[in-house]
Amino acid sequence: MTRTGAIFLPAWAPETLLPLARAADEAGVDELWVWEDCFQQSGVAAASACLAATTRIDVGIGLMPAPLRTVALTAMEIATLQRLFPGRFRPGIGHGVQSWMGQAGVRAASPLTLLDEQLTALRALLDGQRVSTRGRYVHLDDVALDWPPLQRVPVLAGAEGPRSLQLSGALADGTLLPAGTTVDRLRAAREQIDIGRERAGRTDHHDVTVFVPVATGPGAQQRLDACQARWGFDGPGWGAAGDAEQVAQALRGWAGAGADAVALQPTDDDPDPASFMAFAAEVGLLLS
Known part of the structure; x- marks a missing residue:
């Protein structure tokens, strides 16, 4: 069964987050x-607040940019949230937007190498290992978490290009695919992920989540078209507009192409974000 998620956009004021998180939780969104996103809102602070304010919904960060934080700090934050809210936190790590990384003074000459080193060290730390390593970017000297997670934490990687997708398949437990990923691009991404998994000898399940722009209600198609113009999505099939049945029918394409979860991404100017959370839950019922 394909899980259905909803996205809280960083274009919305932080003080609106908790009411929307509760609305999503009560509506039954998965x-x-x-x-x-730089330089808008902290993913860890937002996720922890959502987890504390809700009772059942899983909360994910899509994603934490690897250059912005050391792997030790990332491991500490993930482990703490997993122990506070067992099984409900879905951490995602990725390259980050390179122009933003440059603005912050942390842009890596080789984002792929950085992500490789971070994912490798992060997995070991979260598994309770004591780690010493001296890579190109990640330097650890006899580091271990005092309070590692009590159960294995699935770590997701944000990826889009072939080498990043192969890296995610080899080192991560799942992949986050960004808005603009069409059904055909999802199938192609799955192929690259599987290449990485085969090279690494992995046979466990690899969870894939796709962010899909969605608009409903008055002016839905116009708002979605404006989203395409803003983000430069090319070609058809990258989003969906309409009522719950129309959107669910469109999302079945991603589900059939290998998406374990589809996260509905509203437009920045959605007229009623709380109703969008209920809409996402309705779509999820139709999709299941």
Whole structure:
């Protein structure tokens, strides 16, 4: 069964987050995703607040930019949230937007190498290992978490290009695919992920979540068209507009192409974000 999520956009004021998280939780949405876009909102702070304010919904960060934080800090934050809210936190790690990383003074010459080193060290730390390593970017000297997670934490990687997708397949437990991923691009991404998994000898399940722009209500198609113009999505099939049945029918394409979860991404100017959370839950019922 394909899980259905909803996205809280960082374009919305932080003080609106908790009412929307509660609305999503009460409506029955499977997952709520927050972002860590520079220089808008903290993903970890937002996720922890959502988890504390809700009772059942899973909360994911899509994603934490690897260059912005050391792997030790990332491991500490993930482990703490997993122990506070067992099984409900879905951490995602990725390259980050390179122009933003440059603005912050942390842009890596090789984002792929950085992500490789971070994912490798992060997995070991979260598994309770004591780690010493001296890579190109990640340097750890006899580091271990005093309070590692009590159960294995699935770590997701944000990826889009072939080499990043292969890296995610090899080292991560799941992949986050960004808005603009069409059904055909999802199938192609799955192929690259599987190449990485085969090279690494992995046979466990690899969870894939796709962010899909969605608009409903008055002016839905116009708002979705404006989203395409803003983000430069090319070609058809990258989003969906309409009522719950129309959107669910469109999302079945991603589900059939290998998406374990589809996160509905509203437009920045959605007229009623709380109703959008209920709409996402309705779509999820039709999709299941």
